[in-house]
Amino acid sequence: xxxYMFIFNIYSHYQVVNLDNQQLIADAxxxxxxxxKLNPKINPKLNPKLNPKLNLNPKLNQNRNxxxxxSRREITDDSQLHSLKRQLFNQIxxxxxxxxxxxxxxxxxxxxxxxxxxxxxxxxxxxxxxQLKRTPFPKFIRQPSIIPGSxxxxxxxxxxxxxxxxxxxxxPWWGFRKxxxxxxxxxxxxxxxxxxxxxxxxxxxxxxxGKTSSKQDLKYRVAVNKSGIITDYEPINQVAYDxxxxxxxxxxxxxxxxxxxxxxxxxxxxxxxxxxxxxxxxLEITPWKLYLFK
Numbered sequence: 001x002x003x004y005m006f007i008f009n010i011y012s013h014y015q016v017v018n019l020d021n022q023q024l025i026a027d028a029x030x031x032x033x034x035x036x037k038l039n040p041k042i043n044p045k046l047n048p049k050l051n052p053k054l055n056l057n058p059k060l061n062q063n064r065n066x067x068x069x070x071s072r073r074e075i076t077d078d079s080q081l082h083s084l085k086r087q088l089f090n091q092i093x094x095x096x097x098x099x100x101x102x103x104x105x106x107x108x109x110x111x112x113x114x115x116x117x118x119x120x121x122x123x124x125x126x127x128x129x130x131q132l133k134r135t136p137f138p139k140f141i142r143q144p145s146i147i148p149g150s151x152x153x154x155x156x157x158x159x160x161x162x163x164x165x166x167x168x169x170x171x172p173w174w175g176f177r178k179x180x181x182x183x184x185x186x187x188x189x190x191x192x193x194x195x196x197x198x199x200x201x202x203x204x205x206x207x208x209x210g211k212t213s214s215k216q217d218l219k220y221r222v223a224v225n226k227s228g229i230i231t232d233y234e235p236i237n238q239v240a241y242d243x244x245x246x247x248x249x250x251x252x253x254x255x256x257x258x259x260x261x262x263x264x265x266x267x268x269x270x271x272x273x274x275x276x277x278x279x280x281x282x283l284e285i286t287p288w289k290l291y292l293f294k
Contacts, residue, residue: 074148075114075156081172084156086234087116091140092160093168093241094250098134102164106131109173111147111155119155122147135162167242187226187271193287196271199228201285207248210281214243218277221288222249223270229256231270247277 075081088110106128111120118140123129132138147157157173187193200222212218218240223232233249235241244250272288 073151073154075154076174076177078176078178080114081156081176084112084114084116085158085170085172086232088112088118088158088160089168089170089241091116091118092136092170093244095136095139096162096168099162099166102131102134102162102166105164106135106162108135108137108144108160109147110137110158110160111151112158114154114156119153120145120147120150121160167238184267185269187269192226193271196224196226196228197273197285197287200224200230200273200275201283203228203230203252204248204275204285205283207252208277208283210283212243212246212277212279214239214246214279217279218243218247220247220249220275220277221272222275223272225268225270231268233275236274249275 075084104127107124108128109122109124110118113119118137121137121141122144123132129144132144137144148155159171159173161169163169187196216237216239219235219237220240221234221236222230225231230249230253233253235244274284274286274288276284278284
């Protein structure tokens, strides 16, 4: 009988350990972070000291069901993701001031609501967590949280990288499935487009001094309404992101809308243009007949 009880205790202990290991693997899969390693010393999600909410008991863990439900509410439409990506960039980039002396890139997963507001963020490693104060995220939300387990509304998920070079890079967490299109109705009548093109050229030349420190041309997509008012703009190459303050676009947009993070009016027909601030001081504006996202 003692032999039987000893064997039974060993088997029961094996079941508990095995269930705990299965739960750890399941929890790691729920976060859906690429190249995740089950090492509690470097992974804050699996370290109870860094993550008080971590529950290693499979019978008491209720986060799995919540995470599965949240993942089904994640936005996958490419055009909507692209629009939210622009809003996220416009919120973070202007207030990221501590861009120097980063020893390595800081990478985060960020959740954005349908109105463009940041609702959660999660460091993907210990370095990103320790350097959190060097990013703008605490200004939006005090503490990081697990994505998608902490979210109970429809959201879009983005990968935000603060490069040690000082550049900010944002992309959808799962990437784009296809080339995203410009959101909203478009003005297509040639006569109106020609008038708006002349008006936009005049306005930009009035505010741009023809100077840029970039070694490449700065390229943007700019949208205007039927009155010629700039309603939306976005960089289409990396140097345009890095040197956007050297153009009149953020100044003109803020003057018109009172903020650089205003969401575009998707119900109003717009005319879209490709605007290039060239290194030699020239300004090049052409109709955006074919939208190519880079």
